[in-house]
Amino acid sequence: MLRWMGLCGLGLVGAWLPSCLPMPSVAAGRDLYQANGCASCHGRSGHGDGPAAAGLPSGPADFRYLSQFKRGASEAAIARTLAEGISIVHGMPALKTTHHMLVMPKFDHLTETERRSIALYVISMRANADEGRVQP
Numbered sequence: 166m167l168r169w170m171g172l173c174g175l176g177l178v179g180a181w182l183p184s185c186l187p188m189p190s191v192a193a194g195r196d197l198y199q200a201n202g203c204a205s206c207h208g209r210s211g212h213g214d215g216p217a218a219a220g221l222p223s224g225p226a227d228f229r230y231l232s233q234f235k236r237g238a239s240e241a242a243i244a245r246t247l248a249e250g251i252s253i254v255h256g257m258p259a260l261k262t263t264h265h266m267l268v269m270p271k272f273d274h275l276t277e278t279e280r281r282s283i284a285l286y287v288i289s290m291r292a293n294a295d296e297g298r299v300q301p
């Protein structure tokens with residue numbers, strides 16, 4: 166164990182780094198997507214058709230389409246969206262006021278690596294769709 170940690174220490178300056186830091190992966194992201202209830206709003210396949218979708222004031226993103234990623238479609242941008250959650254501003258003209266409403270919770274209890282894994286999984290759903298492919 167000590168020896169393993171020693172190798173990781175060395176890795177900070179060299180080639181061992183990838184084996185010592187947890188790396189985001191699509192497989193981990195798939196598990197986290199299930200475990201964190203994303204499917205209740207976005208649906209099992211990410212089509213924006215989960216059981217809770219109908220009751221929301223704003224439809225959950227359908228991950229097949231790039232246009233749905235208003236806050237950015239890259240791995241880093243999706244990870245940031247997950248960290249911050251999504252609030253929308255509701256105008257209430259009668260009361261001459263607006264209020265912010267959280268339509269998607271924030272997932273700031275997850276690690277950055279976990280959020281990036283989920284982001285990679287979300288991106289993988291898009292890449293498998295016919296429309297909205299990301300150009301490399």
Ligand code: HEC
Pocket residue numbers: 198201202203204205206207217221223224225226233234235236237238243246247251253268269270272283287
């Ligand atoms: C309570 C329902 C709900 C849950 C749970 C939920 N979302 Fe969302 N999500 C939404 C709604 C609603 C939107 C669209 C908000 C808008 O732009 O109006 C959205 C939008 C998004 C977007 C697009 C953001 C953008 O760029 O505009 C991504 C990506 C996303 N969700 C990922 C996830 C992931 C991954 C999870 C699980 C970790 C998750 N969501 C859990 C409701 C939810």
